Amino acid sequence: MVLADAGAGLRNETGIAVVLGILKQRFGESFQTGEAFRAQHTHTTTYIPGQLPDGVAFPETAGEISEIVRICSEHRVPIIPFGAGTSLEGHLNAPNGGISVDTSRMNRILKVNTEDLDCVVEPGVTREELNTYLRDTGLFFPIDPGANASIGGMASTRASGTNAVRYGTMRENVLALTVVTADGKEIHTGTRARKSSAGYDLTRLFVGSEGTLGIITSIALRLYGIPQKITAGVCPFPSIDNAVNAVIMTIQMGLPVARIELLDTAMVRGVNAYGGLDYPEMPLLFLEFHGTDAFAEEQAVTFGEIATEFDAGEFLWASEPEERNRLWKARHNAYFAGMAMRPGCTNITTDVCVPISRLTECIHETHRDIEESGLLAPIAGHVGDGNFHTMVMIDPNDPEEVRQGEAFVARLNERALSMEGTCTGEHGVGQGKQTSLRTEAGESLDVMRAIKRVLDPDNIMNPGKIFSI
Amino acid sequence: MVLADAGAGLRNETGIAVVLGILKQRFGESFQTGEAFRAQHTHTTTYIPGQLPDGVAFPETAGEISEIVRICSEHRVPIIPFGAGTSLEGHLNAPNGGISVDTSRMNRILKVNTEDLDCVVEPGVTREELNTYLRDTGLFFPIDPGANASIGGMASTRASGTNAVRYGTMRENVLALTVVTADGKEIHTGTRARKSSAGYDLTRLFVGSEGTLGIITSIALRLYGIPQKITAGVCPFPSIDNAVNAVIMTIQMGLPVARIELLDTAMVRGVNAYGGLDYPEMPLLFLEFHGTDAFAEEQAVTFGEIATEFDAGEFLWASEPEERNRLWKARHNAYFAGMAMRPGCTNITTDVCVPISRLTECIHETHRDIEESGLLAPIAGHVGDGNFHTMVMIDPNDPEEVRQGEAFVARLNERALSMEGTCTGEHGVGQGKQTSLRTEAGESLDVMRAIKRVLDPDNIMNPGKIFSI
Known part of the structure; x- marks a missing residue:
């Protein structure tokens, strides 16, 4: 069961109670603790069960995010950044409780530089909002993961989608970020220069870090001519x-x-x-x-x-x-x-990506596996990148089906790794792919963990995601 | 004077003496301590004075690199990775002495996957060697920094060059690395998958880290059809x-x-x-x-x-x-x-990169500055990226000219930063651009330093480059 990997530990009840009090007083209606709000701010898109946060903050500025982080940091309370809620691997769950930081009110497009083919946006802007805004400029932002995800969330999971084969992924299309780190400071990870050799590539470190190293407060993006x-x-x-x-x-x-x-x-x-x-x-x-x-x-x-x-x-x-x-x-x-195809069911969506020379073999073996397992699991793939999704349809209330589905996914992920591929091309690790990541990353996981520990020593930034500490 | 920034500290004479003895015994002719070898393995390409290492090792395998790193680590002796010696910012200097690890004998092309448009090479392969090898496959490796640099060195400085505007830089074209880290372990930072969301982007962290976090032992690269x-x-x-x-x-x-x-x-x-x-x-x-x-x-x-x-x-x-x-x-x-244009002189090569909308203004102000300074400083630029080089011709033995040249470069770098650009588009920071990096990176420099300290606690990997610890 995936949540065995979620690094669930003891809830810091005292800290959470104190923080709830402070945030309520400080933010009033912009901080909510009702069940409905909390239920909307947990994982809802796949079979992974939701784990509710204790409260939901709706900051409107980077300064407010910084303030929330400082308060949570002081009391060692987890922070779970929230964009549009479209992630697929339990990224928004709160295994130890804590505060969901909903960035949807930070939805300003701060600047569009048409001559430079770039823009700067707040994290809560969705990709459709951005493209609607851009329509009259002759420019567009190409990354299209399907869902109308937020740009902050897309950066956090290193999202891509159907036209990555031509335009790349968030890895290639984020020019720079501002990020509030675990100590509440806001840093900028780069400039609007198209390329740079100025020290460690912190932009790429935060892109794909799934909120475990900080909260993104603005994103400079490449744009393209329509x-x-x-x-x-x-x-x-x-x-x-x-x-x-x-x-x-x-x-x-x-x-x-x-x-x-x-x-x-x-x-x-x-x-x-x-x-x-x-x-x-x-x-x-x-x-x-x-x-x-x-x-x-x-x-x-x-x-x-x-x-x-x-x-x-x-x-x-x-x-x-x-x-x-x-x-x-x-x-x-x-x-x-x-x-x-199976009404009333939910799905486990796989996300392997292999070198394209191995793609046929990978799909064939997966088809054979589907047949032998008796699963319903149609495939759609971004084949130019060697990335494909199997939608494994299961009844989440049937433990045997869940077990079967998870075993199938584990086999598929191992198959991809044996073909020099990855268990996740674009969805991220979250809670769902931690076992596969351990195999895939090997000893480099120790390097990731060392970075996490030094940048977030109290493990308050989206704990239990990517790996357990 | 740039070397004030080089983080020069005390030489660990005892450790160096011990390591020289061990390496001589272990590697025989593949470890050299003669003046000529040492002089060839220091900075030689620009006005920055050379600082010689104490010995030069010529490993032939990743295992040998790992062994050298373990020996140096045990005795806290600096390691300076060496590719083809073409870097421009003092990356190869040994301010505290130590061992130059010359990767030129690790020049095997390990695999070319024509269907996947990728290859895996050892770090000492030069870009011209790679393209000669690829000629019959119909593929090529586009990154062209001018010099016949080694692929390992190009990855380490996040190099690019004339056709980055179309094909990107080393940032976009390295698929994965194997790296020996400061503890002597070899890790792999990724797979051959075209895209991945599997945890922190360690590939991009090591690309551009100038040998300060580890030694690259193999590189998987994207290739393109001719x-x-x-x-x-x-x-x-x-x-x-x-x-x-x-x-x-x-x-x-x-x-x-x-x-x-x-x-x-x-x-x-x-x-x-x-x-x-x-x-x-x-x-x-x-x-x-x-x-x-x-x-x-x-x-x-x-x-x-x-x-x-x-x-x-x-x-x-x-x-x-x-x-x-x-x-x-x-x-x-x-x-x-x-x-x-000025025989007998050497040069300071600048490397700013600005958003293209500011490029004209940046070049104009730089021309004005050149005129007012009376410097000889022609300009060549990769203008599609907003990146240009000013070749400031100076007599390195005339302290006043050096001072003038450095002051000019400092002004140019500040100008680029004020225009949302970077002080280095493709050459890296090394020893020469540390002051500008401090301004450019601001508090994010603390994040870089934290990562350096946790991954290289004894500061043995190319110390005094990018920043001082």
């Missing part, structure tokens, strides 16, 4: 092998594909049933190309030629938005279609 | 403003330019004199585009249209290698042409 033209399409393949080999050739040729997504046959059946669609029931690749008028078309044509070499069915593509959306509908619906 | 076609050219502009504005528009349009380099008029005069060339004596942009046959040409044509909007002279471009090299000759010669 492409002159977008082409998008869908292409059926006779087998996973053929689809993945087409992806490999596409990438080897240097075709700068913006998105290249795989649905396996089980997922295609699901989306057909969910949306009344009639995609051929075979592995599908969904593609998107960005460029000038000529180049966006050239890329689609070139991909069509590659697909033919791998015995694909017809590659349907278009550049008109309505038609593009129609072609991509199955991919957009995949999550909900997966959920609808 | 483009079907390369076009390249040169274009004169009536002013720095016009040239930089053309760069800004190029990038805003999303044109994926592979290189976009600026020489100022002083540098153009230098290269004309040096090479008997006749470039127009005005700011020049050198460009290179990678792509399919059609797209590499389309990009050049599009840039030509942009250049016209900014009153450029004729944009000469070509796709034949000989003609491309002829057009780019001035850029290739810039370093030597700069050196030849």
Whole structure:
């Protein structure tokens, strides 16, 4: 059971009581302790059970965050940063109680520098809010993890999604951060310079640290020009092998594909049933190309030629938005279609990422495992990066199903590690993947722990996530 | 004087004597203490005076590096990792003596995974060796800092160079490392997966840490397909403003330019004199585009249209290698042409990087400063990233010139910081930029120092670099 890994220890009841009193007095209505607020600020998205915080603070400035951290630090009370609540591995749980710091009121876009293709935002801004705001500038922020996550949360889990193959992940797209560390000080981890060799890369250290080293108070992000033209399409393949080999050739040729997504046959059946669609029931690749008028078309044509070499069915593509959306509908619906395949159930979403040369083998062995386990587990993948998600549908109230699902995930993670991959391409470790991380990181976990201990000696910053101390 | 910042302390004479004895016995001819060897393993590339190590080890395996580190650790003797000796900020100096660990015999290319577009190399492999080896695979490693640096050294200083604007820096192109840490253990910081959210980003922590946290023993790198076609050219502009504005528009349009380099008029005069060339004596942009046959040409044509909007002279471009090299000759010669402008002198090479919207202003103020100081200091810049180098030519034996040069650099670095930039885009801090780093990093320097202290409690890994402890 994953929570055995959550580092749950004794609650500091005295400290928590004192802090609740201080924060209530200091923040009034901006600090809530009611059950409903607390229940909204725990893990809610997967089968991992929620563990409620003792109170929820709604700071509006970095100064207020700093104040909250100093109060919690003095009384050794845990702090759990909260963005939009869309994380998948129990990041928002409070195994030892403590204070959820909800950043949703810190949702200002502080600056957009159109000439520099960058912006500075507060952590509570969601990616959709940012792109809506940017619309008139001709720029956009490409990272798209599916959910309308907050930028702070995306930075904290090193999120990515469908177009990482072209634009990178939060690792590549965060220029700099300001962060309140465990002692309540606010530091800046870099400048707006595009590149820098000025000392340790603290920006990258905090990106992906899941709130365990500090609370992000602002983020400088790279932006990109909205492409002159977008082409998008869908292409059926006779087998996973053929689809993945087409992806490999596409990438080897240097075709700068913006998105290249795989649905396996089980997922295609699901989306057909969910949306009344009639995609051929075979592995599908969904593609998107960005460029000038000529180049966006050239890329689609070139991909069509590659697909033919791998015995694909017809590659349907278009550049008109309505038609593009129609072609991509199955991919957009995949999550909900997966959920609808077994109503009333919840899911364990896996997140392995392997070198693309091992992807076919990894998916085949996983399919075999699914069949032998009798699980319902359709697959959707960001195959350009070698990253795929298996939606393992389970009844969370059936301990045997939970055990089976967890055992399947453990096997899948080990399989990915044996293929020089990682147990998590973009979701993070949280509470759910700590056992796999121990295997994956080996002795480097001691280095991570040493850094955690020196930067957060009292273990108040999102304790019990990534690893137990 | 920069060495005031080098953290020079007392030499541990007893420990050094013991370690010299042990290493001599253990490594025989693979450990050298002669003056010539020691002089070759100190800083030699700029005006910063060399500080010799006490001995030079030539390990051939990670196991041998681990052994050396354990011996030095036991006796608290400094270790200075050495790649190809091309760094510019005194990274190789031994202010407190100690052992230079020369990785040049660790020059094996361990694996090339053509389907995954990656490879794994030992730290002593140089970038030219790697690209020669890769030639038949259709792949290449793009990072080009000018010098034929070692991959280990490039990772350690977070190097980049002319085509970072398209392919990123070592930050983006190192997939994973193995590192021997200060306790002699070898850890791996990641896998070959293209992306990962598995805990703290130790890869990025070690990249750019200048050997102060450990010695890199292998590097997994991203590779890229050799483009079907390369076009390249040169274009004169009536002013720095016009040239930089053309760069800004190029990038805003999303044109994926592979290189976009600026020489100022002083540098153009230098290269004309040096090479008997006749470039127009005005700011020049050198460009290179990678792509399919059609797209590499389309990009050049599009840039030509942009250049016209900014009153450029004729944009000469070509796709034949000989003609491309002829057009780019001035850029290739810039370093030597700069050196030849004042024979017998050495240089201080600056390395600021600012948001591109501030680049024109930064160069103008720097030109004014050069004029007022009476310095000879031509400029060459990786303008797509906002990064430029001023080659300040000085007589290292004239203390007044050194003082003047250092004062100029300090002003330039402050100017860059005031424009939300960094004092070092790609060269690193070493001994030379510690004062500027203090201003730039502010309180985040305490976080860097805390990490250093916990991972290297005896301060044996390249002490006196980046900051003093």
